[in-house]
Amino acid sequence: MFKFFRKKQPPTPAPETKTPPAPPAVPDAGGWGRHVEQEPPKPAASELPPGEARVAPQTVEIPAAPPAQPPSGTPVSAPPPATQASASEPASTTPAPAVSAPSVAPAASTAGAASAPTPAPAAPPAALPPAAPPAADPPARASTEPPSFAPPAAPAPAAVPASPPAASAVPALPTAPTVRPTPTAPVTTPAPAATPTPVVGGKPRQRPGPPPTRAKFEASAPAVAAQEAATAAKTSWLTRLRSGLAKTGQSFTQLFVNVKVDEDLFEELETALIMSDAGVDAADKLLTALRARVRKERIEDGNRVKEVLRELLTEHLAPLERAFDLDRASPVVVMIAGVNGAGKTTSIGKLARHFQNEGKQVLLAAGDTFRAAAREQLVQWGERNSVAVIAQADGGDPAAVAFDAVHAGRARNMGVVMVDTAGRLPTQLHLMAELQKIRRVIAKADADAPHEVLLVVDGNTGQNALAQIKAFDDAIGLTGLVVTKLDGTAKGGILAAVASGANGVRPVPVYWIGVGEEVEDLQPFVAAEFAGALLGGSGNG
Numbered sequence: 001m002f003k004f005f006r007k008k009q010p011p012t013p014a015p016e017t018k019t020p021p022a023p024p025a026v027p028d029a030g031g032w033g034r035h036v037e038q039e040p041p042k043p044a045a046s047e048l049p050p051g052e053a054r055v056a057p058q059t060v061e062i063p064a065a066p067p068a069q070p071p072s073g074t075p076v077s078a079p080p081p082a083t084q085a086s087a088s089e090p091a092s093t094t095p096a097p098a099v100s101a102p103s104v105a106p107a108a109s110t111a112g113a114a115s116a117p118t119p120a121p122a123a124p125p126a127a128l129p130p131a132a133p134p135a136a137d138p139p140a141r142a143s144t145e146p147p148s149f150a151p152p153a154a155p156a157p158a159a160v161p162a163s164p165p166a167a168s169a170v171p172a173l174p175t176a177p178t179v180r181p182t183p184t185a186p187v188t189t190p191a192p193a194a195t196p197t198p199v200v201g202g203k204p205r206q207r208p209g210p211p212p213t214r215a216k217f218e219a220s221a222p223a224v225a226a227q228e229a230a231t232a233a234k235t236s237w238l239t240r241l242r243s244g245l246a247k248t249g250q251s252f253t254q255l256f257v258n259v260k261v262d263e264d265l266f267e268e269l270e271t272a273l274i275m276s277d278a279g280v281d282a283a284d285k286l287l288t289a290l291r292a293r294v295r296k297e298r299i300e301d302g303n304r305v306k307e308v309l310r311e312l313l314t315e316h317l318a319p320l321e322r323a324f325d326l327d328r329a330s331p332v333v334v335m336i337a338g339v340n341g342a343g344k345t346t347s348i349g350k351l352a353r354h355f356q357n358e359g360k361q362v363l364l365a366a367g368d369t370f371r372a373a374a375r376e377q378l379v380q381w382g383e384r385n386s387v388a389v390i391a392q393a394d395g396g397d398p399a400a401v402a403f404d405a406v407h408a409g410r411a412r413n414m415g416v417v418m419v420d421t422a423g424r425l426p427t428q429l430h431l432m433a434e435l436q437k438i439r440r441v442i443a444k445a446d447a448d449a450p451h452e453v454l455l456v457v458d459g460n461t462g463q464n465a466l467a468q469i470k471a472f473d474d475a476i477g478l479t480g481l482v483v484t485k486l487d488g489t490a491k492g493g494i495l496a497a498v499a500s501g502a503n504g505v506r507p508v509p510v511y512w513i514g515v516g517e518e519v520e521d522l523q524p525f526v527a528a529e530f531a532g533a534l535l536g537g538s539g540n541g
C-alpha cells in the first residue's frame with residue numbers, strides 16, 4: 001500500500017476538485033531528500049482570517065500497515081483485525097465491507113500530484129468552500145473527522161476503487177484501488193499497539209524517577225537474555241556515541257597524554273571546551289571548579305584531572321537529564337518543532353518505536369502539510385512500526401491535523417500522540433505564529449495538551465542552536481530538546497552551553513540525543529555517558 005502511496009503520479013488529472021494548480025512534481029519523491037527551505041504553499045494559518053476560509057482537505061487516517069506485503073494475488077486471510085481502529089473505534093471503522101482501502105493510496109495520487117511544494121508552491125484553494133476551520137472552531141472538525149480507516153491497499157493499483165472517506169466535495173484523499181479479489185479479508189493493519197509482537201516489550205514503563213536506561217529498548221524476553229541484550233545494546237550505544245563525538249573526544253584525550261598539571265593545561269582545556277561549542281560561560285565555570293579540585297586534592301596526574309573534569313561536566317549537564325514521562329496522561333500529546341531538516345520526522349519515527357517498546361500505543365499526526373515528502377516519510381515510519389498516521393492532503397491545515405489526531409488519540413486511548421510540524425526558521429515570523437496556532441488548537445482538543453513541546457536541534461548547528469532554542473522557547477514554550485546528528489561534524493559541547501544558560505537560553509531538558517539514522521541511534525540523554533564521550537574517555541555506563 002505504501003508503495004502505492006509513494007508512487008509519484010504525473011501531475012495531471014488526479015484530484016479534479018482541487019483548485020490549486022498542482023505544483024510541479026517533486027524530483028525527490030522518495031521522501032528522504034532534504035528539502036530546500038521554501039515558502040509555505042499557502043498563507044500561513046496565522047494569516048488567515050479568524051474564520052479561516054481555507055478548505056482543509058479532509059483529514060484521513062493512514063493506518064498502520066503490515067511491514068511485509070502479501071504476495072499480490074494471494075488472498076490475505078483476514079487476521080481478525082485487532083487494529084487500532086477496531087479496538088478503539090466502534091463499528092463505523094471496522095465494518096464488514098472489508099475492502100475499503102481508501103485514503104492511503106489516494107493520498108498517494110494526491111500527494112503525487114501535489115507533492116511538489118518545492119519552490120514556492122501555489123496558494124491554497126481560494127475558491128473552495130469553507131470548511132471547519134480548526135483554529136476558529138476546532139471542535140467542529142470532530143464531526144467531519146471520521147477518518148476513514150483503511151486497510152493497507154495492495155501495491156498494484158487495480159480497478160476497484162474503494163469507498164472514499166466521507167466528504168467527496170473536498171479534494172480530500174481519493175479512493176484506493178485494491179487488488180484483492182476477495183472482499184472478505186480486510187488486509188488489515190495488524191493492530192500495532194494491541195499486539196506487541198516484534199517490536200514491543202509490552203510492559204508499561206515503571207518509570208517514576210530513575211534516570212533513563214538503555215535496557216528499555218530491548219524487546220522483552222527471558223530475563224537473562226534480556227539482560228544480555230540490554231548490556232549489548234548499551235555497549236553498542238556508547239560506542240556509537242563516542243564515535244559520534246570522537247572529534248571532540250580526541251582533542252581532549254590528547255591534552256592529557258603525559259601532561260604536566262599546570263596552568264598551561266587549564267588554558268588548553270579552556271580552548272578545547274570553547275572549540276567544542278561549550279561556550280565561554282560553561283568553560284569558565286568548569287575550569288574554575290577544576291582548578292579548585294586540583295588544588296584541593298593536589299592532583300598531579302593528568303588522567304586524574306581528566307576524571308575530575310568528567311565528573312564536573314557530568315554535574316554540569318545533569319540538570320538537562322530528565323526521564324520522559326509517558327504515564328502522565330493518556331494520551332501524552334507531543335508536539336515536535338524545529339528548523340528545516342533538523343531531524344524532526346526521523347526522530348518521531350524512532351520515538352514511535354521506542355514508545356511502543358514501552359508498551360504504548362502511538363498515533364502520529366502528519367502536521368507537515370507543507371512538504372509532501374515529509375508526510376510520506378512519516379507514513380513510512382508509521383508503516384515500519386505499525387502505527388497509524390493522521391494526515392491531510394497537501395496544503396491542509398497543520399492545526400487541523402493536530403486537532404484531529406489528538407481527538408482520535410483520546411477516542412482510541414492511545415498512549416502517545418506525536419504531532420510533526422513543518423520545518424521553519426525562527427526568523428519566519430508568520431510560520432512561528434502558525435506554530436503557536438497549532439499549539440493553541442491542540443489545547444482545544446485536550447486542555448492539558450500538548451504535554452510536551454519538543455524542539456529538534458541539529459547538533460551540527462553549534463552555537464546557532466542556542467538562538468534556535470531561545471526563539472522556539474519564546475514562541476511555543478519548549479519542554480524538551482532532541483539533539484540529533486551528533487555523529488556528524490557536531491562537537492557536542494553545545495549541550496554544556498545550554499546547561500549554562502548561555503545567550504539567555506533556558507536550560508531546557510534534553511530528552512534524547514541522536515547519533516545516526518537507525519532507530520537505536522536515538523537514545524535518552526544521560527549526562528554521565530555524554531560527558532564521558534565528549535571527553536573521549538571511557539564514559540560512564
Ligand SMILES: Nc1nc2c(ncn2[C@@H]2O[C@H](COP(=O)(O)OP(=O)(O)OP(=O)(O)O)[C@@H](O)[C@H]2O)c(=O)[nH]1
Pocket residue numbers: 032034035338339340341342343344345346347368371374377421422423424456484485486487488514515516517521
Ligand atoms: N546522521 C544522522 N542523520 C540524521 C539524524 N537524525 C536525522 N537524520 C537525517 O537528517 C535528515 C533530515 O531528517 P528529517 O527527519 O527529514 O528532518 P525534518 O526536520 O523532519 O525535515 P523538514 O521536514 O524538512 O523540516 C534525514 O536524512 C535523516 O535521516 C542523526 O541523528 N544522525
